[in-house]
Amino acid sequence: YFPEPQPAERISMPIHNHPGSDYVKKHFNEPLGRYETYYIAEAYEGANTWMGFKDDADLEEWERECYRSDNIVPIEKWKDYIANHVSNEGDLYLIPPGTVHGHGGNQMVLEMDTCPSIAGTEYSFFEYDFARKTWNDKEQTMSGRPMKMHLEHAFDNEKWRREPYVKEHLRAGRHVTEWNKEYSRDEYDTLPEMPFTVERLHFYNRAVNDTKMKFMHLVTLTVGTKVRIVSKSDPTKFTTLNRLQSAIIPASFGEYEIINDDGGNSTLVQLRWKEGV
Known part of the structure; x- marks a missing residue:
């Protein structure tokens, strides 16, 4: 969070994309690609996300500019190519493989994806x-060489999705799937290629959830300070979650059960596999 406005070039993530399972199997002999979502847990002044290409962007020119730059020479007009989206708390961005994107700053992003680690996979x-x-x-300063890019893989993997596609398909809507006096559940829209769905439970004191022995x-x-997650069949099995x-x-x-002993508005965000074991 930056209380004073900062240049996007300082607070944004790199402009990048992720590969799907077919791509990583072919090139790296890995079984599972990266299917990602951004859930906006908190949004501050100026919260935003970069995703997709502007409708009038020259895509071939963008590729040439990236190769010319190789992240050594600045691309002065990079904002002419990459679409920007205002974020609000509770927004969900779907990021299927090959979608250009980057966190734009001034927001707390909960990344939920199929990446089991931040290193080898x-x-x-x-x-x-x-x-x-x-x-x-060595110098203990931000004076190191700019990061190396992965241009060959990035553009081989790029799906060239434009801003209208992002707005229609990747800015996920949501709908209520369960409501009672204790809690409610809503579910976000998804895409066929995404292997998981994202849901939320909203409650004050208590909510109930079920893996159905397969998910x-x-x-x-x-949202909330602290909850306990307690097995209904064996209450000795439980864990405690603090906020975030x-x-x-x-x-x-x-x-x-998800129990808030102190009471208060609470939200539990859940990633659930579409196909169970």
Whole structure:
């Protein structure tokens, strides 16, 4: 969060995309690509996300500019190519493979995706990082060489999705799927190629959830101070989540309660696999 306005080149992530399962299998002998979402847990003044190309952007020119720059020479008019979207709390961006994107700053992003680690199995193909310096361990300053890009893979993988497609298909809407006096559940729109869906539980004291013995849940408390997740069949099995902490609920956990002992508005965001075990 930057209380004073800052240049996008300082606070934005690199402009990049991710590969799908077919691509990583072919090129890296990996079984699972990266299918990503951005959930906006908090939005501050100027919250925004870069995603897709502007409708009038010359895509061949963008590729030439990236190769010419190689992230050493700044691309002065990069904003003429990349579309920008205002973010609000609760927004969900769907990021299927090959979609150019980057976190734009002044927002707390909950990234939910199929990447099991940030090291050996994380595949991000960078197109442009604003030719900015990196951390220099020796000097202990931001004076290091700009990051290397992955231009061959990035453009081989690029789907060239434009701003209207992003607005229609990747800015996910949501609808209520369950409501009672204790809690409500809503579910975000998805795409066929995304292997998981995103849901939310809203409650004051208590909500109920169920893996149905086949769905792994990945849950994060985005609103509220603290909750307990308790097995209904065996209350000795439980865990506690503080705000913005996450937990993996195995498919074998079955039905469980989410309890806010102190009361207060709470929201639990959940990633759920579409196909269970």
